[in-house]
Amino acid sequence: MEFFPASFSIFYQFGNAFAFLVISCAGLAVIFGMMGIINLAHGEFIMCGAYVTASTARAGLPLPLAIACGALTAALVGMVLERTVIRHLYHRPLDSIIATWGISLIATQAVLILLGPSMSGTGTPLGSTLVGERSYSIYRLVLFASAVGLLGGLYLLFYRTRFGVIARATIQRPEMARALGVDTRRVYGLTFGLGAGLAGLAGGLYAPTMTMVPTMGATFIVESFVTVVVGGADIFLGAAPAAAILAVIKAALTAWYGQLFGQIGLLVAVIVVIRVMPGGLSAFIKRWQR
Amino acid sequence: MKKNPNRHLMAAMLAGTCIAGLPAMAQDGPIKIGVLEDQSGDFAAATNVKVHAIELATKEINDAGGIDGRPIELVIYDTQSDNRRYQEFMRRVLQQDQVDVVFAGFSSASREAYRPIVNQFDGLAFYNNQYEGGVCDANMIVTGAVPEQQFSTLIPWMMEEYGPNVYTLAADYNFGQISAEWVRQIVDEQGGTMVGEEFIPLGVSQFSQTIQNIQESDADFVVTLLVGAAQASYYEQANASNVDLPMASSVNVGQGYEHKRFTPPSLSQMHVTTNYIEEIDTPASNDFVERFRAMFPDEPYINQEAANSYIGINLYKQMVERAGSTDHDEIRAVLGEGDVCFDGPSGNVCLDPQSQHMSHTIYLAKVEEDHSITFPEVWENIEPYWLGDAGCDLTQNDPSAQYTPSNPPPAQ
Numbered sequence: 139m140e141f142f143p144a145s146f147s148i149f150y151q152f153g154n155a156f157a158f159l160v161i162s163c164a165g166l167a168v169i170f171g172m173m174g175i176i177n178l179a180h181g182e183f184i185m186c187g188a189y190v191t192a193s194t195a196r197a198g199l200p201l202p203l204a205i206a207c208g209a210l211t212a213a214l215v216g217m218v219l220e221r222t223v224i225r226h227l228y229h230r231p232l233d234s235i236i237a238t239w240g241i242s243l244i245a246t247q248a249v250l251i252l253l254g255p256s257m258s259g260t261g262t263p264l265g266s267t268l269v270g271e272r273s274y275s276i277y278r279l280v281l282f283a284s285a286v287g288l289l290g291g292l293y294l295l296f297y298r299t300r301f302g303v304i305a306r307a308t309i310q311r312p313e314m315a316r317a318l319g320v321d322t323r324r325v326y327g328l329t330f331g332l333g334a335g336l337a338g339l340a341g342g343l344y345a346p347t348m349t350m351v352p353t354m355g356a357t358f359i360v361e362s363f364v365t366v367v368v369g370g371a372d373i374f375l376g377a378a379p380a381a382a383i384l385a386v387i388k389a390a391l392t393a394w395y396g397q398l399f400g401q402i403g404l405l406v407a408v409i410v411v412i413r414v415m416p417g418g419l420s421a422f423i424k425r426w427q428r
Numbered sequence: 429m430k431k432n433p434n435r436h437l438m439a440a441m442l443a444g445t446c447i448a449g450l451p452a453m454a455q456d457g458p459i460k461i462g463v464l465e466d467q468s469g470d471f472a473a474a475t476n477v478k479v480h481a482i483e484l485a486t487k488e489i490n491d492a493g494g495i496d497g498r499p500i501e502l503v504i505y506d507t508q509s510d511n512r513r514y515q516e517f518m519r520r521v522l523q524q525d526q527v528d529v530v531f532a533g534f535s536s537a538s539r540e541a542y543r544p545i546v547n548q549f550d551g552l553a554f555y556n557n558q559y560e561g562g563v564c565d566a567n568m569i570v571t572g573a574v575p576e577q578q579f580s581t582l583i584p585w586m587m588e589e590y591g592p593n594v595y596t597l598a599a600d601y602n603f604g605q606i607s608a609e610w611v612r613q614i615v616d617e618q619g620g621t622m623v624g625e626e627f628i629p630l631g632v633s634q635f636s637q638t639i640q641n642i643q644e645s646d647a648d649f650v651v652t653l654l655v656g657a658a659q660a661s662y663y664e665q666a667n668a669s670n671v672d673l674p675m676a677s678s679v680n681v682g683q684g685y686e687h688k689r690f691t692p693p694s695l696s697q698m699h700v701t702t703n704y705i706e707e708i709d710t711p712a713s714n715d716f717v718e719r720f721r722a723m724f725p726d727e728p729y730i731n732q733e734a735a736n737s738y739i740g741i742n743l744y745k746q747m748v749e750r751a752g753s754t755d756h757d758e759i760r761a762v763l764g765e766g767d768v769c770f771d772g773p774s775g776n777v778c779l780d781p782q783s784q785h786m787s788h789t790i791y792l793a794k795v796e797e798d799h800s801i802t803f804p805e806v807w808e809n810i811e812p813y814w815l816g817d818a819g820c821d822l823t824q825n826d827p828s829a830q831y832t833p834s835n836p837p838p839a840q
Contacts, residue, residue: 265668266670
């Protein structure tokens with residue numbers, strides 16, 4: 139095999155695993171990292187985004203707009219839920235786990251009852267391209283670009299905008315922020331909405347490549363939780379490098395030994411990380427920086 | 429106030445035990461059929477229709493006077509695609525509801541979850557699903573197709589048509605593992621080569637590395653034994669990567685109607701051996717579809733399990749009427765005569781006394797570019813021969829075990 143096609147193939151598999159981890163965990167990481175809420179309804183926000191994307195795309199909307207629609211709908215649903223349920227549980231983290239789990243069960247069964255056990259998807263756009271002797275799905279490369287773009291966008295949002303500064307202030311010293319006149323409840327609401335919207339975006343981006351069923355969110359759950367646990371509370375210092383490391387582990391093990399070992403590798407990695415650095419990568423990196 | 433509901437419950441339970449204790453009374457009452465199927469959860473898309481098929485058969489039989497003059501009463505529970513629910517509800521229908529027979533189960537995992545309970549209470553269960561084969565159990569009657577019926581027809585045809593190099597992609601649990609073993613064995617017998625075999629954990633939805641492995645191999649066709657909604661994402665992703673290889677399967681189309689649900693052309697060139705799907709264009713099949721849609725106009729798809737469930741109820745009716753009783757031993761004595769047959773939607777089928785499995789007409793369904801179905805080949809009256817040949821004979825003894833080609837029944 140020639141050098142370029144071989145290295146492209148390795149890059150493609152790594153990029154594919156990286157994109158899946160980053161895109162599926164971003165929403166969870168924002169909500170957990172910024173608010174300390176473990177959102178077990180994460181998968182259902184993904185499902186919501188995917189369903190809205192698929193149905194608006196089938197109604198004739200161009201796919202990028204349909205994906206935006208899916209993300210926005212999930213964000214709105216997230217903000218409503220934050221106001222009605224999550225807001226009352228900020229000081230009871232264990233209760234918030236139960237509450238979000240309940241929301242996830244209700245959402246899955248409600249979609250099953252209202253929309254039936256499956257829905258037709260949209261089909262993957264953009265076709266395939268030939269590199270060397272093999273053909274690759276172009277949409278997968280778009281997903282990788284989206285993952286990188288997503289990280290960049292979040293960085294700009296949190297470090298270069300007024301909302302970002304206020305949000306970080308609210309997370310670090312809520313009392314101080316309140317004393318300076320920040321409406322912290324509104325910031326929490328917006329942050330939860332942002333997390334839900336990112337989950338919806340994940341659903342929208344992956345909707346064209348997957349089977350649409352009410353339980354589809356569950357297929358993202360393991361990967362997203364593993365990434366957040368390995369990464370720790372900070373999305374840039376934690377989730378992003380964690381996704382890169384896990385993507386290497388997963389892509390390599392899957393290539394050599396098959397899907398089962400890719401899956402085992404992910405879970406072994408998370409056990410080792412929890413044992414060695416309980417705060418995740420981000421706590422480790424922060425301590426090392428000092 | 430708090431004591432009252434408890435007392436009522438006790439009274440109801442006592443009354444229940446009294447009635448259950450009087451079998452003479454039950455003889456004249458309705459025949460009770462327990463139905464444990466997944467009406468919600470991961471498998472619901474394929475299994476809701478089984479409940480409807482049972483309801484259709486029940487209505488037709490009851491309208492025509494019932495079984496031996498006794499009406500059928502269905503006791504239906506939603507097992508929620510959850511194996512623990514199967515165990516819970518199997519105990520309930522056998523102990524509390526005292527049903528005469530149970531129709532239960534979609535996945536092989538669910539069947540193996542409830543089968544010990546059926547054995548424990550010496551019940552009788554119909555399993556109406558295609559599966560990996562090998563269940564040799566006197567308490568079970570299996571109307572679904574088994575590997576020797578689906579693979580001994582499909583694999584040689586595919587090798588003849590497309591070439592001898594086979595890549596298998598299978599779900600990593602008992603169904604996928606045992607089916608893959610069958611494929612391996614038949615490919616070997618036919619002088620072909622397994623160029624690859626990969627087992628996918630249930631719930632995996634990302635296949636790009638697997639797709640690359642397939643592209644690197646010299647496969648002439650891919651055998652896909654993937655199960656569940658997550659794994660079904662393979663077809664869309666393989667199509668997006670332009671894998672462009674013929675596919676063969678025993679599970680798709682015939683139960684989850686993927687050709688209707690997925691966007692064309694993701695499933696094109698899929699070949700499936702099935703004993704029934706609604707596209708089969710025979711007078712008996714068209715008549716069945718018409719009666720089905722008259723009762724359930726919104727039914728998305730009538731799959732092979734629906735036909736099997738419908739056939740199962742009618743076979744049970746025949747056996748009870750010939751036995752003159754719902755007693756399991758007497759029913760099995762009728763089965764042992766070897767001529768329990770039913771000419772239904774999928775053609776004429778008969779129960780095999782040795783294995784208590786069913787013969788089938790096997791249709792090769794090919795999915796075209798636009799996801800329409802053609803039938804390049806039909807094999808009539810394919811027997812479930814393997815268990816009998818391997819030494820399972822339920823007319824002689826009842827091992828209540830599941831066997832595989834690499835783990836056959838012990839020699840007598």
